[in-house]
Amino acid sequence: MATQAETLSRQETNRPDPRVFQPFLRLARLLSGVEPGRSPLPDGRPVNMAVGDPQQPAPPLLAETVARFPDGWSSYPPFRGTPSYQQATVGWLQRRYGLPAGFVEGERHVLPVPGSREGLFFGALAALSAGAAEGRDCVLLPAPGYHVYAGAAAAAGARPVFVPATRESGFLPDFGALDPAILARTAIAFVCAPSNPEGAAADLARWRALLALARRHGFVLAADECYADLYYGAPPAGALQAAAETGVLDNLLCFHSLSKRSNAAGLRCGFVAGEAGLVDRIDAFCRVGGAAVALPVLEAGAALWNDDAHAAANRAFYARLFERAEAILDGRFGWTKPDGGFFLWLEVGDDEATALRLWREAGIRTLPGSYMVADAGLRPNPAAGFLRAALVHDEATVVPTLERLVAVLDG
Numbered sequence: 001m002a003t004q005a006e007t008l009s010r011q012e013t014n015r016p017d018p019r020v021f022q023p024f025l026r027l028a029r030l031l032s033g034v035e036p037g038r039s040p041l042p043d044g045r046p047v048n049m050a051v052g053d054p055q056q057p058a059p060p061l062l063a064e065t066v067a068r069f070p071d072g073w074s075s076y077p078p079f080r081g082t083p084s085y086q087q088a089t090v091g092w093l094q095r096r097y098g099l100p101a102g103f104v105e106g107e108r109h110v111l112p113v114p115g116s117r118e119g120l121f122f123g124a125l126a127a128l129s130a131g132a133a134e135g136r137d138c139v140l141l142p143a144p145g146y147h148v149y150a151g152a153a154a155a156a157g158a159r160p161v162f163v164p165a166t167r168e169s170g171f172l173p174d175f176g177a178l179d180p181a182i183l184a185r186t187a188i189a190f191v192c193a194p195s196n197p198e199g200a201a202a203d204l205a206r207w208r209a210l211l212a213l214a215r216r217h218g219f220v221l222a223a224d225e226c227y228a229d230l231y232y233g234a235p236p237a238g239a240l241q242a243a244a245e246t247g248v249l250d251n252l253l254c255f256h257s258l259s260k261r262s263n264a265a266g267l268r269c270g271f272v273a274g275e276a277g278l279v280d281r282i283d284a285f286c287r288v289g290g291a292a293v294a295l296p297v298l299e300a301g302a303a304l305w306n307d308d309a310h311a312a313a314n315r316a317f318y319a320r321l322f323e324r325a326e327a328i329l330d331g332r333f334g335w336t337k338p339d340g341g342f343f344l345w346l347e348v349g350d351d352e353a354t355a356l357r358l359w360r361e362a363g364i365r366t367l368p369g370s371y372m373v374a375d376a377g378l379r380p381n382p383a384a385g386f387l388r389a390a391l392v393h394d395e396a397t398v399v400p401t402l403e404r405l406v407a408v409l410d411g
């Protein structure tokens with residue numbers, strides 16, 4: 001077993017190949033030239049469960065609101081958003097996390113971004129530039145995790161430190177177990193909860209510990225909570241709740257988006273909330289790199305953040321799919337219903353071979369878990385043996401597809 005210092009020095013000399021930041025390109029290569037089998041759908045067309053693209057329609061409120069602001073397209077949008085967008089995001093945060101009024105101030109602590117993706121990318125640049133003077137060049141990442149964390153680290157020339165998120169660690173990375181020498185060099189640490197791919201939520205105790213760790217070692221905690229409104233038990237705690245207990249937002253950035261909450265991934269509307277100085281720094285990068293949100297989109301976004309009814313209906317839609325999945329999978333593949341998100345994370349043995357087989361035999365496209373670890377040198381790959389399947393299609397598609405998946409894997 002390599003020590004953490006050895007692992008870091010290997011990562012210093014052996015930066016990940018940029019191609020491994022692209023799980024879907026790797027999947028395309030794996031399946032290239034392989035004829036898909038007939039799927040169980042009546043027309044036999046392939047079913048794509050590899051991508052987490054919401055398939056349900058966005059609420060009518062979105063298009064109705066955009067249509068009410070035809071004049072908003074001609075001018076450049078304000079980078080900090082509008083008062084109505086700021087109020088709507090803060091209002092949602094207060095309702096969702098029970099935050100005290102005035103703790104998050106829209107003008108100082110919130111920045112609209114097209115999605116959490118853009119926020120995460122610019123957030124990494126902001127934290128690394130802020131930490132450069134102190135020699136902070138490390139980025140902590142969950143492995144497996146969303147590929148943008150590693151891509152942002154690479155784009156900034158930083159050193160990614162991949163921290164396994166395994167069943168044993170509650171499917172979240174244990175940054176507290178890292179060598180203090182690494183923590184002293186850390187600029188930003190990414191945590192996704194509810195997590196993609198595993199659907200694991202962080203409880204308040206975990207957020208408290210993560211925030212305390214970030215403050216003790218002087219790095220930024222980047223809480224990717226874009227699945228915050230898709231949960232199947234009690235609403236998962238948020239990093240802002242831990243911050244509210246301390247009365248300050250220091251060292252914290254939270255990333256939220258309408259992509260999953262409102263089935264509006266194409267709208268490109270989200271926000272970053274956190275420490276004022278860090279938010280200002282992201283704003284400065286966005287003004288150069290360009291990630292403003294158009295005025296009619298901000299108006300539609302405000303309407304959607306203000307409306308919880310459609311989000312509850314959306315949650316009920318996914319909850320129903322997970323109930324059906326629970327009955328069909330019936331304890332196979334080490335799977336139990338996740339806390340949140342919309343992915344199945346199935347333990348299947350050889351994940352690449354299984355993805356290939358499902359495609360060839362049943363036209364079902366899934367993502368090998370090992371492709372979600374961007375450090376090709378990490379041994380063992382903590383996601384090897386797992387398969388990710390997005391539960392985003394309607395019930396009429398999901399049910400026969402999962403039944404077929406089980407039949408192929410049991411066969």
Ligand SMILES: Cc1ncc(COP(=O)(O)O)c(C=O)c1O
Nearest residue numbers: 115116117146192196226257259
């Ligand atoms: C974990 C995670 N973070 C961020 C994103 C980016 O989503 P968006 O930019 O649409 O908010 C995704 C998208 O799939 C994701 O899975």
